[in-house]
Amino acid sequence: MSHDPILEVRNLQKFFPITSNSIFARVKGENKAVNGISFTLKRGETLGLVGESGCGKSTAGRTILKLYEPTAGQIFFGGQEITNLSPRRMKPLRTKMQIIFQDPYSSLNPRHSVGEIIGAAFTIHGIGEQSSGTGAIKAAVQDLMARVGLNPEHYNRYPHEFSGGQRQRIGIARALALKPEFIVCDEPVSALDVSIQAQVINLLDDLKADFGLSYLFIAHDLSVVQHISDRVAVMYLGKIVELAPTNQIYHQPHHPYTKALLSAIPIPDPVRESAREQIVLSGDLPSPANPPTGCVFNTRCWKAQPRCFSEEPELSLVGSSQVACHYPE
Amino acid sequence: MSFLEVTDLRVEFPTTDGLVKAVDGVSFSIERGETLAIVGESGSGKTVTNLALMGLLSKRAARISGGAIMRGDAGNIELVNLEDEQIRKIRGKNIAMIFQDPMSSLHPYYSIGDQIIEAHQVHNDVDVDVSTARAIELLDMVGIPDAGSRLRAFPHQFSGGMRQRVMIAMALVNSPELLIADEPTTALDVTVQAQILKLLRELQAELKMAIILITHDLGVVAGAADRVNVMYAGKIVESASVRELFANPLMPYTHGLLSSIPRMDKREKSTHGSGARLSAIPGQPPSLIALPPGCAFAPRCSFTSRVIGGAARCDGSMPPLVEHAPNHFARCHLEGASL
Numbered sequence: 001m002s003h004d005p006i007l008e009v010r011n012l013q014k015f016f017p018i019t020s021n022s023i024f025a026r027v028k029g030e031n032k033a034v035n036g037i038s039f040t041l042k043r044g045e046t047l048g049l050v051g052e053s054g055c056g057k058s059t060a061g062r063t064i065l066k067l068y069e070p071t072a073g074q075i076f077f078g079g080q081e082i083t084n085l086s087p088r089r090m091k092p093l094r095t096k097m098q099i100i101f102q103d104p105y106s107s108l109n110p111r112h113s114v115g116e117i118i119g120a121a122f123t124i125h126g127i128g129e130q131s132s133g134t135g136a137i138k139a140a141v142q143d144l145m146a147r148v149g150l151n152p153e154h155y156n157r158y159p160h161e162f163s164g165g166q167r168q169r170i171g172i173a174r175a176l177a178l179k180p181e182f183i184v185c186d187e188p189v190s191a192l193d194v195s196i197q198a199q200v201i202n203l204l205d206d207l208k209a210d211f212g213l214s215y216l217f218i219a220h221d222l223s224v225v226q227h228i229s230d231r232v233a234v235m236y237l238g239k240i241v242e243l244a245p246t247n248q249i250y251h252q253p254h255h256p257y258t259k260a261l262l263s264a265i266p267i268p269d270p271v272r273e274s275a276r277e278q279i280v281l282s283g284d285l286p287s288p289a290n291p292p293t294g295c296v297f298n299t300r301c302w303k304a305q306p307r308c309f310s311e312e313p314e315l316s317l318v319g320s321s322q323v324a325c326h327y328p329e
Numbered sequence: 330m331s332f333l334e335v336t337d338l339r340v341e342f343p344t345t346d347g348l349v350k351a352v353d354g355v356s357f358s359i360e361r362g363e364t365l366a367i368v369g370e371s372g373s374g375k376t377v378t379n380l381a382l383m384g385l386l387s388k389r390a391a392r393i394s395g396g397a398i399m400r401g402d403a404g405n406i407e408l409v410n411l412e413d414e415q416i417r418k419i420r421g422k423n424i425a426m427i428f429q430d431p432m433s434s435l436h437p438y439y440s441i442g443d444q445i446i447e448a449h450q451v452h453n454d455v456d457v458d459v460s461t462a463r464a465i466e467l468l469d470m471v472g473i474p475d476a477g478s479r480l481r482a483f484p485h486q487f488s489g490g491m492r493q494r495v496m497i498a499m500a501l502v503n504s505p506e507l508l509i510a511d512e513p514t515t516a517l518d519v520t521v522q523a524q525i526l527k528l529l530r531e532l533q534a535e536l537k538m539a540i541i542l543i544t545h546d547l548g549v550v551a552g553a554a555d556r557v558n559v560m561y562a563g564k565i566v567e568s569a570s571v572r573e574l575f576a577n578p579l580m581p582y583t584h585g586l587l588s589s590i591p592r593m594d595k596r597e598k599s600t601h602g603s604g605a606r607l608s609a610i611p612g613q614p615p616s617l618i619a620l621p622p623g624c625a626f627a628p629r630c631s632f633t634s635r636v637i638g639g640a641a642r643c644d645g646s647m648p649p650l651v652e653h654a655p656n657h658f659a660r661c662h663l664e665g666a667s668l
Contacts, residue, residue, distance in 0.1 A: 052518035053489070163613050164371075193370040194545060198589035198609035205606065220518065227591035227607065250593060264523040266548030267594050268587065270571045273551040280527055281520045284488045 007041040012073035033059040035238030046215040048229030098175035102187035104167030108159040115155040121177035144173040165196035237296040244321030254328040331358035338395035347618040353563035366554035374563040384416035425500035429512035431492035435484040442480030467498040490521035562625035569657040579659035585610040
């Protein structure tokens with residue numbers, strides 16, 4: 001892992017307009033899905049991004065890849081600012097940044113064969129065609145299929161002929177096709193059965209080492225994130241509330257939300273599970289259209305003080321962790 | 330005499346590709362106040378088993394055989410292949426079910442009050458006011474604040490966790506003796522999952538319900554179940570008390586499941602994350618059409634070479650479900666099933 005960052009995000013925001021339901025749609029408000037997040041990703045590093053549904057983690061991942069136009073903030077990729085690049089100027093960079101989606105069923109075109117799906121990346125970027133024709137693409141695709149544990153002879157099969165775990169491997173092969181440097185993994189194993197999940201996690205681990213990849217690993221399953229990440233960022237309502245090295249965050253969480261989140265995970269061991277001290281959070285996530293003033297977590301925090309309702313805490317250093325809390329644990 | 334006794338339950342779906350044996354001779358029993366977890370991967374038959382008990386499988390699509398006797402308040406009832414009219418009297422009253430997806434299992438056009446009141450009215454010959462009061466009582470019990478005025482709210486006005494609470498309130502409105510919870514927390518976030526599991530535990534203690542908990546999450550099982558049945562390819566492959574199963578899994582599949590989950594409580598130090606590779610189970614679950622005569626797990630099993638008679642025996646004959654330790658059953662040819 002080198003110290004020069006492959007990705008840097010500064011105060012990134014992504015707001016979605018909320019419009020009224022009439023023909024003359026008026027903007028009534030804004031859904032503040034990502035509300036000012038900053039972090040860096042080093043080359044060869046895996047950063048886990050965790051949080052509950054609606055916290056903005058997937059939006060963050062997609063905005064970083066400029067699949068959504070950022071509302072404000074800056075994104076640097078390999079030292080170059082890409083925040084306002086046009087799609088045409090983004091295209092050469094796209095070979096270096098890829099995404100693996102959560103749902104292996106809806107992210108593959110059912111009418112395209114596996115060969116076409118994986119090979120599309122080469123065709124779109126005009127790689128391999130001029131020099132040696134489609135034969136070279138087929139060979140490259142079959143190499144990739146073998147690499148992710150698919151049978152290369154299944155080149156002409158369609159997605160419905162594969163199981164969930166195999167489809168996720170197709171998605172991974174597609175993301176790897178152009179030898180990217182950086183991959184956003186958006187809940188890549190959430191839709192898979194436990195025994196298959198482990199296979200895919202191991203594959204992602206191997207590929208990272210072989211191809212020298214950096215991952216932004218988005219997931220809600222904290223045990224999977226712990227397994228794969230070097231550092232972990234916890235998001236709540238569009239903000240990063242804690243960012244720390246994996247060992248640190250799991251052994252000594254500083255933000256009350258991180259603490260509650262970790263304590264809520266059931267341990268697959270009945271003896272320890274019954275002895276586990278659990279913080280059950282009351283209430284639900286506030287609406288991202290109208291986040292609480294002050295600290296975003298103040299509506300559910302058991303140690304909120306008057307200051308938490310008036311003043312928003314900034315991410316600041318507590319030991320080796322960055323924590324956004326006025327009263328860290 | 331157990332409260333519910335299921336014997337040799339079979340559910341088969343004839344399809345154009347062949348006969349799908351979704352549930353292939355399943356037997357188990359459960360007492361009141363007990364929680365039985367059924368664990369397995371997608372397609373292992375855990376949901377179909379319970380849909381059969383609830384009489385929710387179309388008789389035209391599914392062939393159901395075997396027995397399931399419930400000895401409850403309504404007398405002894407044989408649940409399998411009950412006439413529609415009879416099952417309707419029991420379903421929602423003596424047996425209730427919570428489904429996985431709270432988004433699609435509530436009717437979007439009716440207020441949640443109407444839906445809960447209807448569930449009560451169907452089984453009780455009482456005034457609507459009585460049912461309304463009961464609905465408020467239940468919503469209160471599952472922790473929905475300001476229950477009286479929330480009766481008029483529609484499902485879309487609730488969050489996922491709140492909708493699951495509404496589902497639970499509706500399931501419990503007639504104080505069922507048996508509650509079937511099919512992945513009740515899978516669609517929910519961990520913090521909400523913790524709330525719902527705690528709620529189910531409290532309600533069970535209060536109402537002395539038997540709960541069948543269907544899940545693939547072994548963490549949930551560890552915290553919520555008394556006994557566990559592990560299913561694979563339509564059969565129960567291991568059955569034991571929850572502590573015994575986690576401490577001493579006898580069937581290689583259970584062993585594989587337990588070791589393939591990343592653990593937050595046990596982790597080896599290394600350069601990044603927990604570093605160590607997960608021990609994944611190779612391959613994937615078999616197709617339920619034309620299952621081999623032997624153990625369905627044999628093609629993925631790494632212990633077949635230790636079986637007396639070797640892999641040929643595993644591939645050739647289906648091991649019976651044997652009691653290897655007191656109340657600990659496993660379906661494996663391995664001598665004394667010692668892993």
